Amino acid sequence: MKFPIEAKSATRDAVGALVIGVREGRRLQAADLPREAKAHLADAMAGARFEGRRDQSLSLFRVPDLAAEWVLLVGLGSDQEQGARSLRRAAARSAKALDDAGIKTATTLLAAAACGDLDPYWRARHLVEATEDALYRYDATKSKKDKPRALGQLALNLPQAREHASAKRGVAHAAAIAAGVALAKELGNLPGNVCTPRYLATQALALGKRHPKVKVTVLEERELAKLGMGAFLSVSLGSRQPPKLIVLEWRGGKKSEAPCAFVGKGLTFDAGGISLKPPTAMDEMKFDMCGGAAVLGLFETVARLGLKQNLVGVVPASENLPDGQANKPGDIVTSMSGQTIEILNTDAEGRLILCDALTWVQRTKCPKLIVDCATLTGACAIALGPHPHGLFTTDGALSAALVAAGETAGDRAWPLPLWDDYQDQLKSNFADVANVGPREGGAITAACFLARFVKDVPWAHLDIAGTAWRSGADKGSTGRPVPLLTQFLLDRDA
Numbered sequence: 001m002k003f004p005i006e007a008k009s010a011t012r013d014a015v016g017a018l019v020i021g022v023r024e025g026r027r028l029q030a031a032d033l034p035r036e037a038k039a040h041l042a043d044a045m046a047g048a049r050f051e052g053r054r055d056q057s058l059s060l061f062r063v064p065d066l067a068a069e070w071v072l073l074v075g076l077g078s079d080q081e082q083g084a085r086s087l088r089r090a091a092a093r094s095a096k097a098l099d100d101a102g103i104k105t106a107t108t109l110l111a112a113a114a115c116g117d118l119d120p121y122w123r124a125r126h127l128v129e130a131t132e133d134a135l136y137r138y139d140a141t142k143s144k145k146d147k148p149r150a151l152g153q154l155a156l157n158l159p160q161a162r163e164h165a166s167a168k169r170g171v172a173h174a175a176a177i178a179a180g181v182a183l184a185k186e187l188g189n190l191p192g193n194v195c196t197p198r199y200l201a202t203q204a205l206a207l208g209k210r211h212p213k214v215k216v217t218v219l220e221e222r223e224l225a226k227l228g229m230g231a232f233l234s235v236s237l238g239s240r241q242p243p244k245l246i247v248l249e250w251r252g253g254k255k256s257e258a259p260c261a262f263v264g265k266g267l268t269f270d271a272g273g274i275s276l277k278p279p280t281a282m283d284e285m286k287f288d289m290c291g292g293a294a295v296l297g298l299f300e301t302v303a304r305l306g307l308k309q310n311l312v313g314v315v316p317a318s319e320n321l322p323d324g325q326a327n328k329p330g331d332i333v334t335s336m337s338g339q340t341i342e343i344l345n346t347d348a349e350g351r352l353i354l355c356d357a358l359t360w361v362q363r364t365k366c367p368k369l370i371v372d373c374a375t376l377t378g379a380c381a382i383a384l385g386p387h388p389h390g391l392f393t394t395d396g397a398l399s400a401a402l403v404a405a406g407e408t409a410g411d412r413a414w415p416l417p418l419w420d421d422y423q424d425q426l427k428s429n430f431a432d433v434a435n436v437g438p439r440e441g442g443a444i445t446a447a448c449f450l451a452r453f454v455k456d457v458p459w460a461h462l463d464i465a466g467t468a469w470r471s472g473a474d475k476g477s478t479g480r481p482v483p484l485l486t487q488f489l490l491d492r493d494a
Contacts, residue, residue, distance in 0.1 A: 184297030
């Protein structure tokens with residue numbers, strides 16, 4: 001989709017449709033509207049009881065003195081609600097309305113609207129990201145494909161030419177992030193019989209072909225066994241799908257520079273193993289690979305941005321199914337680190353594949369920092385709901401950087417404790433560590449388990465179990481935390 005920046009008068013020059021933001025109290029966010037047009041809009045808003053409240057919209061045809069055939073008014077909310085979230089909601093609502101109406105080209109005045117302290121870069125970036133996110137459609141496994149998007153161009157009207165360079169940069173960054181989010185969504189939305197560990201590996205290799213600077217390596221089961229990844233391999237014992245360790249590398253920095261590492265859980269379907277999950281909503285366990293999908297999405301974005309950093313992404317991919325060979329409660333496995341693990345619950349499998357991936361990336365890539373993202377615990381979803389990711393780290397600087405990136409990008413994370421007090425809950429009489437503790441503090445003990453496998457490197461764990469997908473009528477992958485991770489890297493690139 002095209003997002004040109006225009007300085008010409010959107011009210012006088014012909015456009016297919018015109019989007020105008022309205023602040024609560026019917027204050028139009030458009031300075032150059034002709035007097036007759038303003039009077040007509042005021043009458044129409046009063047007649048429709050349109051106040052400019054958040055999520056309100058009003059469609060009008062052939063407004064006097066405006067060139068556009070169709071005008072869409074969208075509410076921006078009150079003065080207290082102004083900022084990125086208000087802009088994103090208005091942009092998403094207007095994008096859906098334009099597309100549903102079959103509009104092919106439109107101009108929006110939202111990028112010029114006063115939105116708190118947002119500069120042109122952020123107004124353009126939030127607007128484009130929200131538009132692309134709102135217009136995403138999944139139809140890969142439908143026999144009847146959805147109609148192609150009607151909306152092919154949305155011009156961002158910015159009367160001040162001095163703002164254009166900054167806005168163009170915002171559009172470029174947004175387009176790259178939107179592409180990464182869309183890839184993560186598409187992979188997450190595919191069913192488990194399609195998106196297997198093998199399929200996930202082929203998609204990583206396809207990413208490498210699209211972007212030759214991304215090096216992709218796939219380690220097979222035999223290689224994982226030679227490396228001693230007993231924890232990772234134990235999870236796939238009940239599956240007919242062989243596990244894969246997918247490795248992506250981006251070399252945009254100096255050769256001598258240690259990379260930032262991103263590890264994503266790639267459980268392409270999780271039935272719980274012998275500790276079988278209840279059937280209600282088990283179909284949603286196809287989303288258990290959204291951490292891995294986010295890592296692939298991040299590299300799609302990074303390649304489009306051409307960041308001048310060295311990065312490595314690691315996705316341990318597997319299925320977790322019940323079978324005669326599958327892990328049993330009470331089994332003991334030996335991780336790549338040499339630590340033995342008593343498996344008290346086979347449904348706590350994500351940490352088993354992640355712990356070996358964390359060990360591998362430390363030993364082979366010597367990263368300067370590690371961030372893992374995983375749909376790890378229902379406990380985190382219960383604690384925080386669907387809004388922020390759970391963030392666990394003992395590194396204050398890394399925590400602050402991730403929280404700040406999430407706030408800036410509109411993809412928030414919330415810190416939770418990672419105290420040694422919780423480690424006692426993982427004691428085992430028969431192994432070095434148990435894979436689960438009591439129900440209390442389940443998200444924290446899961447993070448504490450992973451912490452045992454990270455040595456002498458800044459590390460953060462993002463539990464995205466509540467944020468990686470939506471349930472209900474809008475069921476589907478969100479593509480998070482691609483925006484947060486991208487902003488984290490952009491902040492480091494500044």
